[in-house]
Amino acid sequence: MSDAPELPELGELLSALTPPAPVKRKGSLHANTVAELRSMIVTGVLAPGARLNERELCERLSVSRTPVREAIKTLIQDGLLRSLPNHSAVVAELDADEIAALVDVLAAIEALAGELAAARMTDEAVAEIGMLHYRMMLHHSRGELPGYFEANKAFHRRIIELSGNSVLGWVWDLLSLRVDRARYSSNLWPTRWKVATEEHQQILDALGARDPERAGRALRDHVRNGLSGLVAALREREAAPRG
Known part of the structure; x- marks a missing residue:
């Protein structure tokens, strides 16, 4: 049996040479989601009176429901969204x-x-x-x-x-x-x-x-x-x- 060291697999070499992908920070994800949702409201993509659909927003923004829900809370505080009794939200009308x-x-x-x-x-x-x-x-x-x-x-x-x-x-x-x-x-x-x-x-x-x-x-x-x-x-x- 040979005493030569076993060569690593190609995948192992690539893993060692490739830096790990940056992890999205929670704060950045929240800020980005808020900014994108705010832009949709400001530009009229989401019209005044439109009811928000969380599932559709998750797909459109490529995020999970948690950052979408947190962004909605933020924009309710900012006055761009209005909360409904059933916990959903609509785009606030211009007053x-x-x-x-x-x-x-x-x-x-x-x-x-x-x-x-x-x-x-x-x-x-x-x-x-x-x-x-x-x-x-x-x-x-x-x-x-x-x-x-x-x-x-x-x-x-x-x-x-x-x-x-x-x-x-x-x-x-x-x-x-x-x-x-x-x-x-x-x-x-x-x-x-x-x-x-x-x-x-x-x-x-x-x-x-x-x-x-x-x-x-x-x-x-x-x-x-x-x-x-x-x-x-x-x-x-x-x-x-x-x-």
């Missing part, structure tokens, strides 16, 4: 009074951020905001609303960051959970979408001129103009007789 109240607060916050940011703008910051505006214009020219919405949010978030006020950023993030769906819906009207791009140019010009007053006014008007039409449409629908 005109709530959106109007959000507009008042968001307009004031973004106006203040614009004033603070304009006073602190550097050439690099102006160029950065300009690139985000260019991305929005590119998506608008292609009719790509999801891409436009993403660039639009990055545009507004960067102005908040450039204000240098961390409290503004904290409050803005909280409001975004409620106002994103309304902002997305407002751009479904082609005429409003086009005007929004022109208003973003005015904001960019005011920031580039380092003009706090003009920047604040441009952002305040932009927020109000963007959502006033949606509020009016919702109030008209709410006032209409139900047949």
